Amino acid sequence: MNLLSLLSGLTKHDPHAIIAIDADPVQPAHVSRSELWRRTLQLRADLATAGVGRGDVVAVCLPNWSDLLGWQIATASLGACALGLDPSAPVGDLAAAVTDARPRVLALDRNVPAALTDRLRDSGASPGDPPPAVAVVPGPWSEPPVDPSPWDLGGGAWQPSAATAGMPMPATSGDEPAVAFAPGLARYRESVVVRHATSTATALGLGDGDLVVCTRPATRPIAWSFALAALAGGATYLFDPHLDESTLPGELVRFGATHLATDEGTALRLAKSCHAQGRDAAASLPALRWVGIANATTADAAQSLDELGVPARGFYAPAGVLAPFAVWDTDRPTADRWLGGGRPVCSDVDIRVTDPGTGEAVPAGETGLIELRGACVPETRADADEAAHSEWYSTGDRGALTTDGDVRFDGPDHHET
Secondary structure, three states, X not given: OOHHHHHHHHHHHOOOOEEEEEOOOOOOEEEEHHHHHHHHHHHHHHHHHOOOOOOOEEEEEOOOOOHHHHHHHHHHHOOOEEEEOOOOOOHHHHHHHHHHHOOOEXXXXXXXXXXXXXXXXXXOOOOOOXXXXXXXXXXXXXXXXXXXXXHOOOOOEEOOOOOOOXXXXXXXXXXXXXXXXXXXXXXXXXXXXHHHHHHHHHHHOOOOOOEEEEOOOOOOHHHHHHHHHHHHHOOEEEEOOOOOOOOHHHHHHHHOOOEEEEOHHHHHHHHHHHHHOOOOHHHHOOOOOEEEEEOOOOOHHHHXXXXXXXXXXXXXXXXXXXXXXXXXXXXXXXXXXXOOEEEEOOOOEEEEEEOOOOOOEOOOOOOEEEEEEEOOOOEOOOOOOOHHHHOOEEEEEEEEEOOOOOXXXXXXXXXXX
């Protein structure tokens, strides 16, 4: 199973089901599975024409739009790796990431600040590396520019073609790195991405009719993982480029969100907002069945939401690892369900907790440094095919293993060098 065949199967099952929503205060855009399928196949053809092939990088620097799904799936289907870049990041960081990644194609919003394109032209490619071709993306509500040449960085500029019906299912094979994130360009193979997305969808009980929201843009690892989990489960994902703490409660109600992934501070403020309304959260947010709080170190936010009638759980999302790495079982009765941690969503991983002084594994229940091994661990450009999966990966977090084999997150280890 790969991402393209996953989308193909969903489209055949119910082509009219909504796979993504581009939120807008006035005119939200509902994207069906068949529409995303047509977009993806056309974009795949455009990328192939641009010379993208196995081992190449396609840098995707777009706002929180449903276009991100098509770019990811089309890129992976060619054996290339999609590098997600947050357009709100500092211009210098974006330019450095593009220079380091050496992408063959760079996807940019047509409304990208001129400061970024100027900086990219000034930074230039490394000696011997041609500059990327720029794909100018209009987004859900804008028209494509008449002339894309102002975005040219020296490697040409083009616009994605309009989607057409009737394109055949292409043959795909191989298992190359399919997604990467800056900084560090940590990469994950397509089989790992699909397995993690499918396992997360199962752990959260995602299915037709569900709607997933994350309070981070989908160019960041946590949100991107939840977007792919929604895809794998046949649910809908909400892409909202303007989502913030003030608009979150209204958007959850407006679109009938069933699952929310967020941080501890946002969850606490959401609970306080529900309290301030003088009614319980279950009444004000009737569709929510699960609120996941990344790396919660106190029980305050999740417990407060739980008491208001919304099932809230902590989950564990170590830096540099596909998130969520672990979630608590929905029927877990003990209070640690409100903290970061849980049962790994993928079965093919190993966890150990080591003494920071000796490096030796400690017994269950004792606190130490959390280390991981398995397919969830990212590869780097220098990794051999199996090297990343055979060595222990230090998360830089403190925690403990429970007697049931779950992991509990206690916070970052501030003493690790």
